[in-house]
Amino acid sequence: MTLDGLAAWVTIAAFSFPLLLAAGMPNRFLRPLVAALAPWAALPALILAVGLHGRVTIDWSAAVLGMRLGSGGTMTRGFLLFTACLWLVSSLFARAYLAGDPDRPRFWVFFLATLSGNVGLVLAQDVASLYLFYALMTYAAYGLIVHDGTGASRRAGRVYIVMALLGEMSLLAAFLLIVGADINVDLRDVPRVVAASSLRELLAALLLVGFGVKAGALLLHMWLPLAHPAAPIPASAVLSGAMIKAGVLGWLRFLPLGVAALPVHGSVCIVAGVAASFFGVALGLTQRESKTILAYSSVSQMGFMTAALGISLANPGAAPEVGAAILFYAMHHALAKGALFLGTGVARATGSGWPGRLVALGLSLPALDLAGAPLSSGSLAKISLKNIVAQAPWGTTLLPWLLSLGAIASTLLMIHFVLRTIPRSAERLVPGAGLWVPWASLLLLDIGLLVRPPVAPADLGLLVAAGTLWAAAWPVLAGVAIAAVGWRLRRRGTRVRVELPPGDLLYLVDAVLMKLQRVILAARDAWARVELRQRRARLVAIGRLSNRLLEAAERGEAALSAFGAIGLLFLLLAVLVVAAQRF
Structure with a gap:
């Protein structure tokens, strides 16, 4: 062969x-x-x-x-x-995690x-x-x-499937408008077809929404913090590490990047991406469950890729650099986030002592990657993003600072995650090889991404430049300092405890829907009461008319029962019979 x-x-x-x-x-x-x-x-x-x-x-x-x-x-x-x-x-x-399931x-x-x-x-x-x-x-x-069959997982499944159907409907409408009668349009031709379409803006909006559901874009992310805690840990790893990247790949395949400028859509993506990077952290800090924290971290990290996509939509000339930056960021995020999810499973099977310290160290490495610490793949991924900020349609001075603030926020969220996840069992438990060997392999792959990253050699040289080292270090140091101050205040008794349920905006939607349901039920009851009063009025009127008819019938019967009336009727009948025989 x-x-x-x-x-x-x-x-x-x-x-x-x-x-x-x-x-x-x-x-x-x-x-x-x-x-x-x-x-x-x-x-x-x-x-x-x-x-x-x-x-x-x-x-x-x-x-x-x-x-x-x-x-x-x-x-x-x-x-x-x-x-x-x-x-x-x-x-x-x-294989090892579900051995007893x-x-x-x-x-x-x-x-x-x-x-x-x-x-x-x-x-x-x-x-x-x-x-x-x-x-x-x-x-x-x-x-x-919905694997475990609990009420929480079934609810997460319902939310997921409803939002997935929303995305599928948007994508199907876009695909039918793109392909027309030729359903086998080559993906290489799709950006040109979209750019040449008279419905270009509508197509771009449908594609952004349709693939944005899977990518966990802002306002379309609500299934993520519900699905990740519900699914088994290995499933959560691929949901967050690989599946949500399918939405990003869809954007790169279908949107007219490098072919046509869509400044409005680009600006919306930039604003939504930056907002998501802070929104995910803010909501993640209110959570206590490790996988939920990681879910909101995914919302935050995907915001950086959404903002980069917006730069390419607004400026077609930046498309090649944006594509390379998004690819590397997606690869870095997939490996780091997968290692963190699998690490939660290892941590649950680990006790105190040296096994617990090793697991804490293993959790800290990908956490530092996501925070963008110096000499990490995360730092290199953020360098690739900062290199394209100069080609943004606006905010070229503001966006780098927002990226640095986002790194501070990511550091805080990762510290919160590690503290909530590190083993606390008093027993000296050692996880089985079936758990820690795959996890260690993924950690090595994440480290190996720094050795041979898919970036230009010039960007790799920037990783060790003095200015770059400081630019990557100070947000992480600032995040650590803020966390230390918070810990110190907590030790002194100052506690600010805010807990929001996973799904955040979904609960607002639920509240609005419940209010709307109450209004509809109240309106229905009011209409039913009015209808009942009207029915009663009609029944009363019918009853009165019936009574009058009965009274008239009784009077007629009384009149007919008189002897004179009967004789008169008999005489009239006889006359009619004689007349009929005569004629």
Whole structure:
């Protein structure tokens, strides 16, 4: 077999292997074999991303809608690489984490189907294929969120599926307007089609909303802080690390970046992104559950990518640099956030002493990455973002300061997370190798991202420049100082305790809907009372008329019962009979 032939088979296996395993899991005879292979389901995708990318493009014109798949291009390879890494590590973690769960076969069905959809949408090269895999990933993930069957998880699942349907409707409307009668439009042509459309602004808005639900954009994020705590830890890792990046990839694939300027949409994205970076931190600091804190951290971190996207929408000339910056930021966030989620599972299985100290250190490394500490992949990711701020349509002086303030806020949130997560059990528990080995592997991958990052060599040199080191260090130091002051005040008895329920704005929506429901019920009751009074009035009128008719009938009967009246009627009848015989 030639290398191209091998690449073709691996491309097919990247999405079909986990799907076939998901289909075989319900069969009790195949289940032992499928359970043994399931943790390795993402391995074909990783092989494709590392060694066989870009060699072939598969064109299945015989399929119902047609299908084109390929792994060529820097963007596809980058997304495929971190997606496959995170899914593989999380799958291996899930094998040990769910070892005692009686419902683990059901978990693997949805987990593998979601993996197939996630990998498939990265490989998709046409609109129909991307939508098919995107929908598979979206609906299969519902089973991960409601896995434990509790009331909280079912509610999270309802919120997720409602918001997912909102996004799907927006995307389907946009796709139909884009493709028209040709459903197999190549993704490379889509930005030009959108730019040339007379409905360009509407299409851009639909795409921003549709993919923004999955990306956790501001006001579309409400499913995230509910779904992450509800799903099992390995599922939460891929939900936050890989799945929400599918929304970012959709933006990069479909929006007319580098082709047409959309200054209004760009400005909205910049404002919404910056607001999300602070909003996520503010809400995260009010939470007490580790995974909920990480969910709000994802809202904050995705805000940076949304703002970068807005710069490219407003300034087409910045598209290449923005695409590279978003790719690196997505890769950095996926690995760091996945390590933090898996670390929560390791921390729960760890006691005090040296195991607890090692876990605390392991949690601190990706936390420092997300905060943008010096000499970290997070610092390099923020350097790549700051390099494109100069091409923003406005706020070129303000935005760098806002990014630095965002780094301070991220530092505070990560300190809050680590303090809420570090092991506190008095027992000297040591987590099993099935938990800590995948987690340690992901930590090493995160560190390795700094060794060979997908950025320009000039940006890598900036990482060790004195000015850059200080620019990365002072926000982290400021965050640590603020946290220390807060801790000191708390030790003195000063406590400001604010707790907001996960889902934040959703509760405001619920309150408005409940108020609206009460108004509707009150209006219905009022209408029913009016209707009842009207019915009673009609019944009274009918009763009075009936009484009058009865009284008239009684009078007539009394008159007819008199002897004279009967005789007169008999005489009149006789006359009529004689007249009838005569004529």
